[in-house]
Amino acid sequence: MRPFAYQRATDAPSASQALAAAATANVPLTDAPVQLLAGGTTLIDLMKLDVMRPQTLVDINGLGPDWSQISLERGNLRIGALARMSDVAAHPEVLMQYPVVAESLKLAASPQLRNMATVGGNVMQRTRCTYFRDVSYVNCNKRKPGSGCAAMDGFNRTHAVLGTSDSCIATYPGDFAQALIALDASLEIVGKSGTRNMPFAQLHKPPGDSPQIETTLQPGELISAFVINGRWPRSIYLKTRDRDSYEFALASAAIALDVQDGNVRDARMALGGVATVPWRAREAEALLKGQKLDDALAQRVAEAAFKGASAREHNAFKIDLGKRVIAHALQRAAMMEI
Amino acid sequence: MTDHPPSRSMSAFNRRAFMSAAAGTAVAVPLTARGAGAPAKSTEAQDPSLPVNVTLRVNGEDRTVAIDARTTVLDALREHLGLTGSKKGCDHGQCGACTVLIEGRRVLSCLTLALVAQGKEITTIEGLGKEKQLHPMQQAFIDQDAFQCGYCTPGQIMSAVACVKEGHAGSDEEIREYMSGNICRCAAYPNIVAAVKQAAPAILKG
Numbered sequence: 001m002r003p004f005a006y007q008r009a010t011d012a013p014s015a016s017q018a019l020a021a022a023a024t025a026n027v028p029l030t031d032a033p034v035q036l037l038a039g040g041t042t043l044i045d046l047m048k049l050d051v052m053r054p055q056t057l058v059d060i061n062g063l064g065p066d067w068s069q070i071s072l073e074r075g076n077l078r079i080g081a082l083a084r085m086s087d088v089a090a091h092p093e094v095l096m097q098y099p100v101v102a103e104s105l106k107l108a109a110s111p112q113l114r115n116m117a118t119v120g121g122n123v124m125q126r127t128r129c130t131y132f133r134d135v136s137y138v139n140c141n142k143r144k145p146g147s148g149c150a151a152m153d154g155f156n157r158t159h160a161v162l163g164t165s166d167s168c169i170a171t172y173p174g175d176f177a178q179a180l181i182a183l184d185a186s187l188e189i190v191g192k193s194g195t196r197n198m199p200f201a202q203l204h205k206p207p208g209d210s211p212q213i214e215t216t217l218q219p220g221e222l223i224s225a226f227v228i229n230g231r232w233p234r235s236i237y238l239k240t241r242d243r244d245s246y247e248f249a250l251a252s253a254a255i256a257l258d259v260q261d262g263n264v265r266d267a268r269m270a271l272g273g274v275a276t277v278p279w280r281a282r283e284a285e286a287l288l289k290g291q292k293l294d295d296a297l298a299q300r301v302a303e304a305a306f307k308g309a310s311a312r313e314h315n316a317f318k319i320d321l322g323k324r325v326i327a328h329a330l331q332r333a334a335m336m337e338i
Numbered sequence: 339m340t341d342h343p344p345s346r347s348m349s350a351f352n353r354r355a356f357m358s359a360a361a362g363t364a365v366a367v368p369l370t371a372r373g374a375g376a377p378a379k380s381t382e383a384q385d386p387s388l389p390v391n392v393t394l395r396v397n398g399e400d401r402t403v404a405i406d407a408r409t410t411v412l413d414a415l416r417e418h419l420g421l422t423g424s425k426k427g428c429d430h431g432q433c434g435a436c437t438v439l440i441e442g443r444r445v446l447s448c449l450t451l452a453l454v455a456q457g458k459e460i461t462t463i464e465g466l467g468k469e470k471q472l473h474p475m476q477q478a479f480i481d482q483d484a485f486q487c488g489y490c491t492p493g494q495i496m497s498a499v500a501c502v503k504e505g506h507a508g509s510d511e512e513i514r515e516y517m518s519g520n521i522c523r524c525a526a527y528p529n530i531v532a533a534v535k536q537a538a539p540a541i542l543k544g
Contacts, residue, residue, distance in 0.1 A: 003386035003387055003407070044450075061454060111500070112519045115443045115445050244518075245514070
């Protein structure tokens with residue numbers, strides 16, 4: 001690991017100023033001179049691998065208790081960005097009213113990692129693949145823009161089939177983000193000139209020709225909270241992976257349904273493990289509205305969700321697996337007793 | 339009869355004693371340290387190559403060490419404090435061998451910077467029980483033969499204690515899920531589940 005200066009931020013403006021002061025245009029995230037440290041579960045790992053190379057770490061764990069609060073007010077859920085994944089997953093109201101949120105967090109990592117990692121850090125974790133993690137591969141457009149992508153013709157079994165570009169096919173690795181994007185969550189963001197709100201769906205940008213930049217946050221901005229409007233008791237997160245526990249998704253689905261008298265009044269669907277960003281399947285979910293859910297409809301929805309998918313040599317199986325996950329998750333959501 | 343030349347005996351000099359002696363020496367070396375954790379609004383340039391003074395509260399005792407800012411809690415414990423019970427497996431947060439409790443919660447000491455853990459209560463396997471009075475989970479691991487080589491065992495035990503206290507030892511299935519962050523290369527998993535089940539009632543009773 002390269003040496004770094006360690007600073008502790010006690011209030012958001014100082015953290016924001018430190019970030020903004022060091023912001024340099026066209027520098028990949030890996031080489032951003034000032035980086036924020038929350039739970040550290042991805043950052044410290046990637047620093048040990050010499051992938052992330054901050055000159056200064058700003059520790060934001062001491063920003064204050066508000067930053068880790070979870071509250072349900074007037075039917076809206078607000079989660080402070082520094083709340084730990086395990087605490088959000090175990091919150092009684094989250095379990096009851098937003099099972100898709102609780103399940104996505106519970107299935108995301110080992111209990112130790114979930115005790116450490118914050119939800120803000122979770123959505124800001126690097127979109128990464130094994131070639132990105134291994135600096136002995138010179139070709140990585142995320143680490144070195146314009147250097148190429150070793151994964152394109154490499155071993156790309158775990159890579160994305162949706163939202164890919166010629167520059168990058170790394171899969172967005174998180175689970176929680178699928179729940180957020182499915183439930184139309186919004187972000188509270190602190191920046192140099194105060195706070196602003198933004199739909200969570202606008203946070204991640206597809207790789208395009210600049211995969212070294214992953215989010216739309218501006219210099220000096222940090223996420224302070226997530227807000228979910230309304231309640232979604234009929235919601236689930238289904239995750240398939242190579243082993244039963246503690247593994248990234250090969251394909252996953254976050255589904256929320258509002259069903260009345262057997263008819264689907266509203267449906268939300270997001271996919272994980274298959275796309276370069278948290279992936280809302282809007283066209284597919286629209287097929288459900290006003291319909292009675294049966295096997296044939298679930299199949300049509302699944303087909304629609306992967307209409308634009310494109311596979312490389314080793315990851316075509318994800319398209320079929322992803323469709324099965326959707327069909328299965330829809331059936332399970334419909335049968336939930338709430 | 340022996341005609342071997344007299345050699346320096348190592349018999350009274352086991353590895354653990356050597357480790358703690360070496361760690362003690364390192365701490366005794368005078369080092370110029372800068373204060374750690376200056377607020378971010380401070381604009382003074384810090385020289386990352388200088389050691390920082392960090393006070394860690396380990397097993398109820400405050401220990402101050404002068405360390406490089408990059409030092410993890412795991413390395414601080416093992417290399418600076420002579421507490422070699424916590425093990426370095428992967429050093430990347432994947433195996434769980436380094437699991438310790440910070441403020442009573444199980445975390446990975448290999449991904450936690452010592453600087454971040456200042457002022458927090460750290461409990462390691464050394465602080466769990468005493469040699470003559472083992473913690474119920476330590477005793478259960480012996481009773482159930484829940485290890486073979488033993489390398490992952492301190493992490494398994496720390497994780498298992500937290501697993502029970504969190505209320506996640508209700509069934510074999512739940513124990514397996516909530517112990518999945520601790521990998522056992524010898525695959526003692528069935529016996530680990532049995533040990534967690536054995537110790538759970540005593541731990542929950544307090």
